[in-house]
Amino acid sequence: MDTKSRIIDISTALFQQKGYIGVGLNEILKACEISKGSLYHHFPNGKEELLIACLQSMNDVITTDIQDIFNRYPTAREATQAMIEKLTADFERDGTITGYTFSSIVSEIGALSEPIRLACASLYLNMQGIYADKLMADGLPKGAADSTALMMTAAIEGGIMLCLTQKSSGPLQTLSQVLPNTLKES
């Protein structure tokens, strides 16, 4: 595997764990076992360019991941439940949630860097799109599917935030029971 891909892979994990500002360039270099010169050779615009590459990588991984789950279950309701249960399992295992959430990145520099804000917006929209497609396949009209998909995205993002704040998977576990019910009744 080439150096550039390795930098992206390792940096992606670090950004997800600690946020953009929380990870220093030196930490990335150490983790990748490369030097500063090498990093700036592959990413001439420095840390911000690296983050954008990482966001694209996250986009691919997360979209594939969610799409896979939504293909495996017959209805949006069951798929949602399975997805949230996967998140809680991740949290129980790792003590943190590394995927599906970019709130730390948005909060830190979304307001400062337009390219990064746009990359995050695209990520959220991709997730939301998968939910909406499944809801339409279930028979919901487009408008209702879009609204419901938006609420799912917001609730899951907020649920992850609550889990991190409380250091407990409780909020997501509760959501996995409540949220699918609201889908059923839509």
Place this chain on the structure above:
Amino acid sequence: MDTKSRIIDISTALFQQKGYIGVGLNEILKACEISKGSLYHHFPNGKEELLIACLQSMNDVITTDIQDIFNRYPTAREATQAMIEKLTADFERDGTITGYTFSSIVSEIGALSEPIRLACASLYLNMQGIYADKLMADGLPKGAADSTALMMTAAIEGGIMLCLTQKSSGPLQTLSQVLPNTLKES
């Protein structure tokens, strides 16, 4: 008004707008028109101690604010709708949402500083408590009220995040239509 209170008031606004890391000590000093020595006299433990004082201040303001809205409307459904509409109006006016969300603060240092994480957790629980009380007054049993209140908190927090990411009040506007319906059917 004494210096300490003025520092807290001004810093609270800055932290809400730009997050914890986004605001430097020098910016706070300039906004408050004080010197570094003065700030460290009132907050010997520096920036972190100041943030905790600000979080307590936010807690008071936000709790009072939400409680006020929830007292003014007969049901949780109507109160929720009114609250979200207030948020969207704020967003339209200021271009940002300063209250009701601490996600940026949680994301930035919640994982690093235990006192700050706990202060944020307490804030979320207070909001959730107001929602739950109103839902119980509407006739929901305690368990269902707690679950629903959690979903409301998560959805609103996530909705704010989506608005900031998309630079649009659209997500919250959609939520103000979808979320109350899920309450109605609970």
Place this chain on the structure above:
DNA sequence: GTCTATAGGCAGATAGAC
């Protein structure tokens, strides 16, 4: 393409006069 060395800036924090 990778390295070392270093620049230059700004952060948070401290000391001590008044």
Place this chain on the structure above:
DNA sequence: GTCTATCTGCCTATAGAC
């Protein structure tokens, strides 16, 4: 209780050898 001056350390970024 407020001030100014200063310290130390970390950050991103660059220059230039190999």
